[in-house]
Structures are given as C-alpha cells and as structure tokens.
Amino acid sequence: MEMEKTVTLNDSGAILKVHGWRKTILSLQHFIAMFGATVLVPLLTGLDPLVSLFTAGIGTLLFHSVTGFSVPVFLGSSFAFIAPILLVKEQFGDLSYATGGIVIAGLVYLLFALLVKVIGLERVNKVFPPIVTGPMIMVIGLTLSPVAIDMASQNWTVSLIVLATVIAFSTMVRGFFRMIPVLMGVLVGYIVSVTMGIVDFTVVKESPVVALPGFMLPKFDWKAISLIAPVAIATFMEHIGDITTNGAVVGKNFIEKPGLHRTLIGDGLATAVAGLLGGPANTTYSENTGVLALTRVYDPSVLRGAAFIAIILAFFAKFGAVLRTIPTPVIGGVSLVLFGMIASVGVRTMINAKVDFSKSKNLLVVSFILTIGIGGAILKVGNIALKGVGLAALVGIIANLVIPDKD
Numbered sequence: 001m002e003m004e005k006t007v008t009l010n011d012s013g014a015i016l017k018v019h020g021w022r023k024t025i026l027s028l029q030h031f032i033a034m035f036g037a038t039v040l041v042p043l044l045t046g047l048d049p050l051v052s053l054f055t056a057g058i059g060t061l062l063f064h065s066v067t068g069f070s071v072p073v074f075l076g077s078s079f080a081f082i083a084p085i086l087l088v089k090e091q092f093g094d095l096s097y098a099t100g101g102i103v104i105a106g107l108v109y110l111l112f113a114l115l116v117k118v119i120g121l122e123r124v125n126k127v128f129p130p131i132v133t134g135p136m137i138m139v140i141g142l143t144l145s146p147v148a149i150d151m152a153s154q155n156w157t158v159s160l161i162v163l164a165t166v167i168a169f170s171t172m173v174r175g176f177f178r179m180i181p182v183l184m185g186v187l188v189g190y191i192v193s194v195t196m197g198i199v200d201f202t203v204v205k206e207s208p209v210v211a212l213p214g215f216m217l218p219k220f221d222w223k224a225i226s227l228i229a230p231v232a233i234a235t236f237m238e239h240i241g242d243i244t245t246n247g248a249v250v251g252k253n254f255i256e257k258p259g260l261h262r263t264l265i266g267d268g269l270a271t272a273v274a275g276l277l278g279g280p281a282n283t284t285y286s287e288n289t290g291v292l293a294l295t296r297v298y299d300p301s302v303l304r305g306a307a308f309i310a311i312i313l314a315f316f317a318k319f320g321a322v323l324r325t326i327p328t329p330v331i332g333g334v335s336l337v338l339f340g341m342i343a344s345v346g347v348r349t350m351i352n353a354k355v356d357f358s359k360s361k362n363l364l365v366v367s368f369i370l371t372i373g374i375g376g377a378i379l380k381v382g383n384i385a386l387k388g389v390g391l392a393a394l395v396g397i398i399a400n401l402v403i404p405d406k407d
Contacts, residue, residue, distance in 0.1 A: 109268025
C-alpha cells in the first residue's frame with residue numbers, strides 16, 4: 001500500500017510517476033549518472049565546468065518544455081565537439097569563438113528539425129545514411145586520440161590506475177555503480193593524486209563558497225564556425241539513435257509523438273543557449289537512459305529534478321574549484337577509454353545498420369571520410385577553411401550520392 005501511495009505503476013510494473021521524497025533521491029541518481037561526462041568535456045577543453053552544469057540543467061528544462069514534458073531525457077555536454085573546440089582554442093587562443101560556433105551548431109539542429117518536418121525522416125536518412133555518419137563519428141574519436149596520450153603521458157602511473165578503475169567498474173561491478181565507471185575512475189584517480197602530492201588546493205582555498213559561474217559571451221568567426229558547426233551533422237544521427245533507444249526503454253515511440261522535429265528543436269535550443277552562455281554543446285545522454293532501464297522509473301519529472309540540482313550546484317564556486325584541481329593525468333586516463341569509445345560508436349553504427357563492405361562503394365565512401373578527416377586535408381573558400389569532420393562529412397555525402405551502387 002505504501003508503494004502505491006508514493007508511485008504510479010503501469011501494467012508491467014514500471015514506474016510512471018514518483019511522489020514525495022523518493023523523487024529527490026532518484027533525481028540525485030540521474031545527476032550523478034550524467035555528472036562525470038558533463039564536467040569532463042569542459043575540463044578537457046578549458047571551458048568552465050560550472051557553466052556546463054548550469055547550461056545542462058537549463059538545456060534539459062528547455063528540451064522538456066518543447067517536447068511537452070513527455071520524454072524522460074537529460075541533456076549534457078557533447079563529446080563530439082571536443083576536437084573542434086580544441087582546434088579553435090589552438091588557432092584563436094580564445095574559447096569564445098568556439099562557443100560562437102556552438103551557437104550556430106544549435107541553429108543547424110533547428111534546420112534539421114525543419115527538414116524532418118517538411119520532407120520527412122526517410123528522405124533525410126538517404127542523405128545521412130550510416131555509411132556516412134558511422135565513419136564521421138570515428139573521425140571525431142580518432143582525431144582526439146593524440147590528446148588523450150599527451151595528457152596520460154604526464155603521469156602514466158596515475159593514468160593507468162584510472163584506466164584500470166574504469167575497466168573494473170565497467171566489467172566487474174554490478175548494479176548502479178556499473179553505470180558510473182567514469183565518475184569512479186576520476187574519484188579513485190583524484191584520491192591517488194592527493195596521496196602522491198600532485199594536487200594543488202590553492203584555488204579551492206582562495207575561491208568563495210558561492211559565486212556566479214564564469215559565463216562568457218560568444219564571438220563569431222566563419223573559420224571557427226566551419227570547424228564546429230558541421231559536427232551537428234554527426235550528432236543529428238546520434239540524436240535519432242538516442243531518442244529511439246530512450247523510447248524503446250520506456251515503451252513509447254517518441255519519434256512519432258511528440259515527434260523527431262520537436263526533440264531536435266529541444267536539442268538545438270539547448271545547444272544554442274549553452275553557446276550563448278559560454279558552455280559546451282548539449283546532447284541527449286545515454287547514461288541517463290541506462291539509469292531508466294536499470295530502475296524502470298520513467299517519470300520525466302525525475303529528470304527535471306536532476307536538471308534543477310545541476311543548476312543549483314553551478315553556483316557553488318568551491319565545488320567548481322575542486323573540479324579544476326583534478327590533475328591532467330586523471331583526465332588523460334579517462335580519455336584513453338572515452339575517445340576510443342567514440343570511434344567505436346562509429347563502428348557500431350555501421351554494424352547495427354548491417355553495412356555491406358563487400359560493395360566497393362561502401363569501402364570507398366568510408367576510406368574517403370577517414371583519410372580526409374584524420375589526414376588533415378583543408379578546403380579553403382575565401383576566408384572559410386573547411387577541414388576535419390566538417391570536410392569529411394561533405395566529401396562523404398557527395399561520394400555516397402555520386403558513386404554508383406554496384407558490385
């Protein structure tokens with residue numbers, strides 16, 4: 001009887017609505033699940049982790065409002081944008097140009113939403129099939145691999161301990177902790193770093209307890225935009241996969257209702273607002289979908305509770321200062337796994353789509369995308385330089401449309 005008063009169940013026993021204090025506990029669990037990845041992106045790129053928490057919370061609430069508060073999704077920092085953000089940082093020396101590109105990437109999402117609404121999902125998939133998007137995702141991960149090695153090499157002992165912890169929690173631990181191997185890897189690595197005396201707590205002592213996050217206005221440059229905005233092509237397909245998976249877990253077709261165009265609008269607005277405030281691009285999080293599957297609690301308001309927790313913690317400067325003391329080798333150890341996993345997702349995309357590599361066309365399209373994306377090719381048109389995943393995507397789309405589909 002007590003359970004019936006505090007939760008609402010469906011016929012299969014899944015929880016559709018949570019009442020009372022249990023909602024807060026479940027929201028905290030979702031916050032923990034997304035926390036490691038959401039703050040890792042700004043730590044890798046140099047953006048403010050507290051801003052990323054704030055924009056993740058605001059972005060999640062925006063998404064829920066656009067989709068009619070019906071989709072149990074959390075939006076956090078997107079790993080797909082790490083490589084281009086670092087490139088812009090290297091070339092401009094100013095991350096505000098990167099956030100300007102993120103704003104435009106959010107607008108690209110809105111364009112995709114319009115295309116889906118007007119011409120239909122089937123026609124859009126013909127332009128961006130798995131044979132194009134799969135290797136695009138691989139390029140993103142493989143481009144980052146030297147960054148992971150460089151960070152890990154600063155202290156291989158710490159990095160390998162972090163790596164071992166992530167592997168252990170991913171493969172040997174059962175229950176909820178298996179859902180947060182990245183967070184546990186960072187925690188163990190941080191403790192080891194403290195015992196080794198390589199953590200500087202000066203910034204923690206000097207920072208106030210409460211303060212505004214380091215919000216930053218974006219700057220716009222076509223060169224920076226050309227590096228970052230095209231990533232939205234790859235994350236567009238990632239979005240479709242995440243929304244499909246989320247619906248499969250919950251037992252609803254969110255592609256049809258509230259509609260893919262609405263979920264894209266929510267994702268696009270969340271990303272654009274994040275860029276306007278100085279945060280990384282947002283994306284739907286499979287970590288939280290995993291928590292849904294584990295707990296069978298499908299109440300969207302629980303995810304909104306996690307968003308409010310993220311927004312509140314964003315104003316605790318001491319918390320942000322602790323995050324900034326995480327040593328580079330700790331992040332490097334986690335990155336050794338995560339960046340390779342991004343490339344692996346690209347492989348999985350093609351495997352799930354059953355791409356036939358006995359066909360010459362498929363081999364050619366993939367080879368063009370990988371060679372151009374990783375090899376450093378540059379296409380200059382006036383002041384605009386297209387390279388990396390953006391140029392690889394353009395070449396892949398054209399090659400897939402032009403090359404005859406014959407054995």
